[in-house]
Amino acid sequence: MALRVVTRALGSLSLTPRIAAVPGPSLLPAAQVTNNVLLQLPSASMLLPSRPLLTSVALSAKFVSWKSRTKYTTMPVKMRKSGGRNHTGRIQVHGIGGGHKQRYRMIDFLRFRPEQESKPGPFEEKVIVVRYDPCRSADIALVAGGNRKRWIIATENMKAGDTILNSDHIGRMAVAAREGDAHPLGALPVGTLINNVESEPGRGAQYIRAAGAGDVHSHSGPSLQR
Amino acid sequence: MALASGPARRVLARPWGLGLEGCGVPRRGAYEWGVRSTRKPEPPPLDRVYEIPGLEPITFAGKMHFMPGLARPVFPPWDPGWTHPKFRRLPPLQEHPLYKDEVCYIFHQRCRLLEGVKQALWLTKTKLIEGLPEKVLSLADNPRNHIENQDERVLNVISHARLWHSTEDIPKRETYCPVIVDSLIQLCKSQILKHPSLARRICAQKNMLSTTWKRESTLIQVHGSSGAQLNAKDPLPPIASREEVEATKNHVLETFSPISPTISLQECHIYDVNDDTGFREGYPYPCPHTLYLLESANLRAHRFQPDQLRAKMILFAFGNALAQARLLYGNDPKVLEQPVVVQSVGTDGRVFQFLVLQLNTTDLASEEGIKNLVWVDSDQLLYQHFWCLPVIKKKVVVEPVGPTGFQPETFRKFLALYLHGAV
Numbered sequence: 001m002a003l004r005v006v007t008r009a010l011g012s013l014s015l016t017p018r019i020a021a022v023p024g025p026s027l028l029p030a031a032q033v034t035n036n037v038l039l040q041l042p043s044a045s046m047l048l049p050s051r052p053l054l055t056s057v058a059l060s061a062k063f064v065s066w067k068s069r070t071k072y073t074t075m076p077v078k079m080r081k082s083g084g085r086n087h088t089g090r091i092q093v094h095g096i097g098g099g100h101k102q103r104y105r106m107i108d109f110l111r112f113r114p115e116q117e118s119k120p121g122p123f124e125e126k127v128i129v130v131r132y133d134p135c136r137s138a139d140i141a142l143v144a145g146g147n148r149k150r151w152i153i154a155t156e157n158m159k160a161g162d163t164i165l166n167s168d169h170i171g172r173m174a175v176a177a178r179e180g181d182a183h184p185l186g187a188l189p190v191g192t193l194i195n196n197v198e199s200e201p202g203r204g205a206q207y208i209r210a211a212g213a214g215d216v217h218s219h220s221g222p223s224l225q226r
Numbered sequence: 227m228a229l230a231s232g233p234a235r236r237v238l239a240r241p242w243g244l245g246l247e248g249c250g251v252p253r254r255g256a257y258e259w260g261v262r263s264t265r266k267p268e269p270p271p272l273d274r275v276y277e278i279p280g281l282e283p284i285t286f287a288g289k290m291h292f293m294p295g296l297a298r299p300v301f302p303p304w305d306p307g308w309t310h311p312k313f314r315r316l317p318p319l320q321e322h323p324l325y326k327d328e329v330c331y332i333f334h335q336r337c338r339l340l341e342g343v344k345q346a347l348w349l350t351k352t353k354l355i356e357g358l359p360e361k362v363l364s365l366a367d368n369p370r371n372h373i374e375n376q377d378e379r380v381l382n383v384i385s386h387a388r389l390w391h392s393t394e395d396i397p398k399r400e401t402y403c404p405v406i407v408d409s410l411i412q413l414c415k416s417q418i419l420k421h422p423s424l425a426r427r428i429c430a431q432k433n434m435l436s437t438t439w440k441r442e443s444t445l446i447q448v449h450g451s452s453g454a455q456l457n458a459k460d461p462l463p464p465i466a467s468r469e470e471v472e473a474t475k476n477h478v479l480e481t482f483s484p485i486s487p488t489i490s491l492q493e494c495h496i497y498d499v500n501d502d503t504g505f506r507e508g509y510p511y512p513c514p515h516t517l518y519l520l521e522s523a524n525l526r527a528h529r530f531q532p533d534q535l536r537a538k539m540i541l542f543a544f545g546n547a548l549a550q551a552r553l554l555y556g557n558d559p560k561v562l563e564q565p566v567v568v569q570s571v572g573t574d575g576r577v578f579q580f581l582v583l584q585l586n587t588t589d590l591a592s593e594e595g596i597k598n599l600v601w602v603d604s605d606q607l608l609y610q611h612f613w614c615l616p617v618i619k620k621k622v623v624v625e626p627v628g629p630t631g632f633q634p635e636t637f638r639k640f641l642a643l644y645l646h647g648a649v
Contacts, residue, residue, distance in 0.1 A: 070260035110256040124484040128340065144340060147486045147493075163484065204256035 010053070061089035069106075074142065074149050076103035079135075102134040108150040109196065109205040111182035112166045115146040122167035127180075130154045137211035153196055153209055155180050168201065185217060192217045273297040324496045330438065331491035333541050334450040340490045341482050342533035343602070346540040348487045349446055351590050352598040353477045358580055358639060359465045359601050365649060366635075366642035373416060373641070380608075380637045383409040384629045387575075388612045396614045403522035403575035407454065410637070411518075414644040423648040426459040428511045433504030437545045437552075438497070440591045444488055447497055448545030451504075454518040455546075457511035462567035462647040464584060466599050471565070471586050474597040503549045512553075514546040514568050516643060521574040529574055532605055539570040539581050540600055547585035559589035561596050569643050578606045578636055580643060606636040 066080040084096035114120055125145035133140040141154035143164065157179055158164075164180040167187070174189035175181075184201065188194065193214040196205035208215050275283040275297050285299035286292060309315075319325060339345045347354055357363075365371055373379060387406035388397065411429065418424045431454050438447040481487075505512065519539055521529045530538065547568045555562060562585065570581040580603040587596045610631025617625035 065261040065263055067259075067261040070258075070265070072259060106259065113256070126482075126485055144489060145484045147489050149340070149489070200252040201250075202252040202256060203254060 063087045079104040112168045127162040322496050330445040330497045331488040332447045332494050338534045339537045342537045346537035350544040352600045353474050355601045358603045362642045366638040377634045400522050430455050436502040437549045438499050452542040456516040458513050458515040461513040464565040501549045516569040519572040535572045539572045543568045543570040543583040561587045608636045
């Protein structure tokens with residue numbers, strides 16, 4: 001759009017002023033035909049008065065994010081690295097770039113995501129394989145439950161063949177927590193090591209996701225989450 | 227609500243912002259896949275005058291150009307009358323004549339079952355027996371059935387497929403796998419002189435099989451072509467006796483909760499329930515005898531694991547047997563007095579899996595009752611490795627060109643499966 005403004009502005013310039021069209025012989029006999037008077041060429045010092053013109057335009061960045069897939073899949077997806085560049089194309093964070101090519105495995109951070117809305121209760125899943133993920137420091141585990149498979153962040157001692165429980169239920173007694181299970185914080189006893197924590201139920205895990213990370217569940221009593 | 231727009235509207239919509247009840251709904255939901263900038267932009271909203279019923283808005287449609295102050299006209303969608311083949315869209319799924327509300331889980335030739343053989347056994351209500359039946363093994367060991375110079379001829383077949391038939395230095399698996407299977411079948415066919423009833427067989431390829439059955443209220447379908455198939459004029463005799471068949475009543479199929487038995491199958495609403503053996507009526511060789519499944523992809527990641535290959539063999543053999551049984555005895559679910567037997571051989575050019583399936587019952591909806599039987603002989607190497615180029619260390623040939631670790635037992639079993647039913 002800026003380019004169009006520039007070309008339009010530049011197109012209106014000319015070295016010689018345009019000659020007004022010669023009025024044709026009018027029907028009224030009393031009209032006098034006047035000749036056009038050619039104006040003198042303006043000297044270089046006397047420029048035509050005109051609005052300020054834009055003679056340069058910034059190149060817009062053609063940045064399209066690689067994150068275009070809307071459907072979840074367990075197959076690895078091709079990704080484009082940013083190199084520290086933002087959507088304008090300039091470096092925003094220095095020191096990022098290079099490294100081995102990576103494919104992104106779509107991780108499901110919302111652990112309690114029942115397969116069908118019609119069956120809302122806690123459910124179990126089985127760990128199929130635990131493998132290395134090039135995009136993060138933690139390993140990932142392929143878990144299968146019902147008719148679907150998904151990737152989740154694997155905990156330290158998770159291995160193929162384990163069964164993990166995903167629950168949103170808070171009972172009167174604290175749950176005897178096993179490694180790999182997902183419970184609301186209110187259901188866990190004080191002092192359990194937790195990771196992949198979400199700030200509100202249904203948001204998805206955003207905290208304590210890296211390898212070696214693990215926080216101690218410290219506050220007891222009625223918690224803010226449901 | 228209608229007065230606000232954009233972020234202001236969203237603020238008013240959120241119940242907890244005004245101190246009302248809404249603590250079950252998170253402020254922001256879990257991450258939704260697909261960045262907003264790559265999604266298609268929404269169409270611009272209609273002008274407010276369209277919300278007033280009964281009023282005809284004054285638009286700039288007649289003026290043929292935009293006019294500030296007049297409403298944006300809403301044009302009827304233009305139907306050009308034809309579509310370019312490049313941009314043709316499929317009609318919505320519900321309008322397809324074969325669309326059904328009930329979902330069907332289809333097994334096709336690229337389905338890799340997560341639980342492998344266990345899942346295939348549950349889907350086909352089958353009991354597994356390790357090792358081939360004695361009848362077939364006795365055919366293998368009987369020296370009268372052997373071809374003359376059998377080992378030498380098989381070694382020649384391997385060298386031909388892996389080295390000689392192609393001009394490349396090291397032929398790829400996509401070339402040598404079908405060649406080795408075809409050559410082995412040709413070697414077996416040379417026994418026609420000894421056993422004339424072998425002539426009542428034909429080899430068919432690329433036939434589409436389709437069978438549907440109900441397994442505990444889920445509809446399952448096997449659909450697809452399975453490579454080469456040997457058809458015969460006479461059916462195979464049943465292998466297990468009536469007592470063994472009755473004994474399967476006590477067998478309990480393995481379940482694998484929390485995983486559903488239909489995982490890795492393709493869910494589909496558009497399917498055809500009618501059975502199709504792949505051959506028309508009046509085909510001179512109606513009975514399926516043996517299926518040959520090849521895993522000939524070059525890359526290891528594209529080939530099936532042995533467990534997944536055995537599961538695919540079980541399901542396709544079962545599909546053929548079920549279609550044949552329904553053709554002979556009707557569509558009603560019942561126990562068969564004459565069980566249908568189908569064999570299957572699966573290979574990737576070096577490792578062979580042998581399978582004999584006996585279909586005893588078509589009553590698959592219930593969990594109890596007589597089960598079908600399958601004998602599986604897995605991971606039979608024909609040869610350990612094949613050197614296409616000689617290994618030379620310090621000017622001495624350490625490994626000559628040719629196969630190493632040849633096991634003649636594997637070809638004897640292959641021959642026995644071929645001769646079964648005709649000897």
